[in-house]
Amino acid sequence: MRRRSFLTAAGLGAGALFGTAACGGGGSSESSGSAATKVAYQQWGSGTIMKDYLTGVKTAYESANSGKTMELLPIVASENDYYTKLQLMMRSPRTSPDVVYEDTFLINSDITAGYLQPLDAQLEKWDEWSQFQDIAKGAAKAADGKTYGIPDGTDTRALWFNKDLFAKAGLPADWAPTSWDDLLAAARELKGKLPGVTPINVYAGKAAGEAASMQGFEMLFYGTGSTLYDPKADKWNVASPEFRDALTLLKTLYDEKLCPDPQIALDAQVGTRVQEEFLPGSTMAIALDGSWLSGTWLESGGAPWAEWNDVMGTAPMPTKTASGDGKISMSGGWTWAMTKNAANPDDAWKVMSTLTSFENNVKYNIASAAVAVRKDVAEDPQYTGSNPTLEFFSSLVPVTQYRPQNTDYPRVSNEIQVAMEAVVTGQASPSEAADSYDEAVKGIVGEDKTATL
Amino acid sequence: MATLTRPGSPETGTELHRRTHPLRVDIARALPLTPAVVLLLVFLAGPILWCCYAAFTDTALTGAGSGATRFVGLDNFRQAFGSDAFRNSVVLTLVFTVLSAVVGQNLLGLALALLQKRAARVVRMLVGTAVIGAWVIPEVVAGYVWYAFLAKDGTLNEIIGTLGLGQNWLYTLPILAVSIANVWRGTAFSMLVYNAALSEIPQEIEEAAEMDGATGFSRLRYVTIPMIRRTVTTNLMLITLQTLSVFGLIYTMTKGGPGTKSQTLPLYMYEQAFSFSQLGYGTAIALVLLAVGAVFSVVYMRLLREEA
Numbered sequence: 046m047r048r049r050s051f052l053t054a055a056g057l058g059a060g061a062l063f064g065t066a067a068c069g070g071g072g073s074s075e076s077s078g079s080a081a082t083k084v085a086y087q088q089w090g091s092g093t094i095m096k097d098y099l100t101g102v103k104t105a106y107e108s109a110n111s112g113k114t115m116e117l118l119p120i121v122a123s124e125n126d127y128y129t130k131l132q133l134m135m136r137s138p139r140t141s142p143d144v145v146y147e148d149t150f151l152i153n154s155d156i157t158a159g160y161l162q163p164l165d166a167q168l169e170k171w172d173e174w175s176q177f178q179d180i181a182k183g184a185a186k187a188a189d190g191k192t193y194g195i196p197d198g199t200d201t202r203a204l205w206f207n208k209d210l211f212a213k214a215g216l217p218a219d220w221a222p223t224s225w226d227d228l229l230a231a232a233r234e235l236k237g238k239l240p241g242v243t244p245i246n247v248y249a250g251k252a253a254g255e256a257a258s259m260q261g262f263e264m265l266f267y268g269t270g271s272t273l274y275d276p277k278a279d280k281w282n283v284a285s286p287e288f289r290d291a292l293t294l295l296k297t298l299y300d301e302k303l304c305p306d307p308q309i310a311l312d313a314q315v316g317t318r319v320q321e322e323f324l325p326g327s328t329m330a331i332a333l334d335g336s337w338l339s340g341t342w343l344e345s346g347g348a349p350w351a352e353w354n355d356v357m358g359t360a361p362m363p364t365k366t367a368s369g370d371g372k373i374s375m376s377g378g379w380t381w382a383m384t385k386n387a388a389n390p391d392d393a394w395k396v397m398s399t400l401t402s403f404e405n406n407v408k409y410n411i412a413s414a415a416v417a418v419r420k421d422v423a424e425d426p427q428y429t430g431s432n433p434t435l436e437f438f439s440s441l442v443p444v445t446q447y448r449p450q451n452t453d454y455p456r457v458s459n460e461i462q463v464a465m466e467a468v469v470t471g472q473a474s475p476s477e478a479a480d481s482y483d484e485a486v487k488g489i490v491g492e493d494k495t496a497t498l
Numbered sequence: 499m500a501t502l503t504r505p506g507s508p509e510t511g512t513e514l515h516r517r518t519h520p521l522r523v524d525i526a527r528a529l530p531l532t533p534a535v536v537l538l539l540v541f542l543a544g545p546i547l548w549c550c551y552a553a554f555t556d557t558a559l560t561g562a563g564s565g566a567t568r569f570v571g572l573d574n575f576r577q578a579f580g581s582d583a584f585r586n587s588v589v590l591t592l593v594f595t596v597l598s599a600v601v602g603q604n605l606l607g608l609a610l611a612l613l614q615k616r617a618a619r620v621v622r623m624l625v626g627t628a629v630i631g632a633w634v635i636p637e638v639v640a641g642y643v644w645y646a647f648l649a650k651d652g653t654l655n656e657i658i659g660t661l662g663l664g665q666n667w668l669y670t671l672p673i674l675a676v677s678i679a680n681v682w683r684g685t686a687f688s689m690l691v692y693n694a695a696l697s698e699i700p701q702e703i704e705e706a707a708e709m710d711g712a713t714g715f716s717r718l719r720y721v722t723i724p725m726i727r728r729t730v731t732t733n734l735m736l737i738t739l740q741t742l743s744v745f746g747l748i749y750t751m752t753k754g755g756p757g758t759k760s761q762t763l764p765l766y767m768y769e770q771a772f773s774f775s776q777l778g779y780g781t782a783i784a785l786v787l788l789a790v791g792a793v794f795s796v797v798y799m800r801l802l803r804e805e806a
Contacts, residue, residue, distance in 0.1 A: 467757075
């Protein structure tokens with residue numbers, strides 16, 4: 046009896062362990078096999094921009110196409126979990142949605158995985174496709190040369206600054222730094238004149254996730270003229286001196302306490318706090334952040350702030366030494382894509398082209414404060430007049446850079462965050478952190494796919 | 499863990515049948531078990547077998563491994579043992595388990611049970627309710643309560659901040675913070691187990707020990723502990739296995755951070771499998787976690803055998 050109770054205990058324990066391990070297999074809602082086209086999108090927090098927009102499109106689509114229905118599948122999850130849940134759903138034909146909302150940053154991975162189907166045949170016959178900017182058309186183009194997604198908007202990144210605080214510190218309201226040194230000088234000035242105010246935020250570390258890689262590191266790194274990945278040679282950049290330069294700037298910013306305390310910067314809430322607490326509360330002067338930030342402060346956003354347009358100014362992020370165009374930006378964006386398992390591709394296409402039509406795209410771009418990818422939307426007075434910062438952020442499109450469109454990028458991005466975190470916490474010097482990054486990248490992509498670019 | 503007796507077990511009747519038609523009776527007797535066995539095979543053995551298979555492949559949620567899964571042999575394990583992040587997780591898992599289960603929950607549970615034995619009825623009830631209350635609330639709620647208590651703007655800092663001791667405990671001492679939270683949450687289990695064991699010790703033995711002059715610690719050391727040794731081993735085994743797989747509590751409190759300073763194996767596994775989509779690698783880590791649990795189990799079983 047005693048022996049047996051032990052075996053039972055061991056069995057129970059093992060069961061618990063396996064339970065943790067095996068929790069990846071769960072499927073979700075079952076398809077009914079009806080004629081409805083299922084559209085999956087991310088729903089998280091209190092924002093209802095996407096939901097409101099899709100509900101409007103659904104009503105219009107169903108009245109224009111009698112007998113057809115569009116079923117909305119909100120996936121309630123934060124960003125990382127959204128990808129995971131979506132991928133789990135797409136794995137099985139029984140749970141797969143027909144139309145999915147895909148981030149350009151991951152669409153290549155999902156194409157390689159075989160979850161999506163190319164749209165070239167439909168796009169060829171679609172007269173509105175010519176309205177899309179060429180650079181945006183490339184966002185969902187895979188290595189096989191086929192296009193798998195229709196972009197619905199993009200974004201750019203730059204410096205937001207608090208003009209009230211700038212005035213107090215004696216800095217101009219039309220501030221536009223021309224180099225990293227210029228930026229540092231302004232931050233130091235703010236630090237000296239305004240105690241209690243954090244001069245600048247540059248995201249760093251794993252807690253901020255992709256925001257740290259893109260808004261943080263890459264906005265610095267691509268400003269050196271270097272690149273993470275060369276798609277033509279299919280090589281990742283290692284042992285790069287520019288990589289070390291970017292980390293060194295980050296170290297300076299955090300060591301001199303020009304950035305938030307690492308305890309705040311390495312907390313998962315940092316993004317929300319910057320947008321909803323520090324900037325509106327005038328406790329932070331500059332934020333290196335995305336074009337969508339004002340969406341938070343609009344009436345429909347998470348933290349309405351009526352005076353935002355009077356208080357906040359914008360400036361392009363300068364390159365390291367004013368080289369090139371003197372300014373740099375990074376762009377991402379989302380696309381609508383069709384899954385491999387779409388029950389009825391014709392209906393799915395009809396839904397997709399409705400979602401990205403001129404009329405609907407104007408509405409969505411206005412509501413989400415996105416940078417337009419359709420030429421006709423970009424020129425539409427309703428759109429250009431909707432948000433005072435749109436013109437500025439759209440003007441950065443010519444200098445913008447895209448992240449490596451490569452399936453290994455998400456894992457490389459994580460290594461960037463690890464390197465940043467090691468530097469800002471003082472666990473490693475910039476060159477030590479960069480050395481670890483180089484080793485990690487070689488491990489991920491294979492040494493033969495690395496070079497010093 | 500005392501001997502269980504089943505008064506109604508029809509031992510004699512079974513013996514009789516078995517002599518006449520052994521096979522047929524066995525099948526007939528097994529028949530009612532079939533649904534349970536099938537369920538176990540499908541939902542317990544199935545995932546376990548899939549896990550063992552996947553650990554040797556490059557299966558992934560997205561990217562190349564998802565489209566055409568390849569068999570990669572021991573690559574996942576080689577990658578794990580060569581990785582600093584993995585070794586860091588193993589060390590943290592051991593620290594967390596020893597600190598919060600073997601030392602914390604176990605000793606505190608025993609201490610509470612011993613104190614309760616001689617406490618007044620009211621005290622016993624109040625303490626019991628409080629401790630079990632911590633055990634009953636869901637893991638995520640417990641995690642959030644401790645986050646709210648230890649965070650930078652948390653209750654603890656409000657209290658001791660005036661003394662100049664305030665700090666973000668989740669940032670400065672993350673593994674200790676999650677260990678304390680796990681002790682708080684899990685002690686009730688050990689306490690209940692020890693309560694039961696202590697009440698089984700015959701009064702006469704305790705009295706005899708007292709007559710012989712064994713008091714306080716020496717009575718605990720030479721009389722009480724040896725009497726409940728089997729229970730101690732059972733309890734250690736159960737709480738160790740439970741603690742090894744703690745995920746929700748740590749995830750809610752620190753998400754394994756800052757950096758990887760509280761990233762135990764379950765969190766590392768989750769990150770690899772679901773944040774980086776490397777299902778194959780994640781399941782390989784799950785197998786390693788299983789092996790760690792097995793090592794603990796073997797050690798405890800040895801201890802039991804030695805004393806027997």
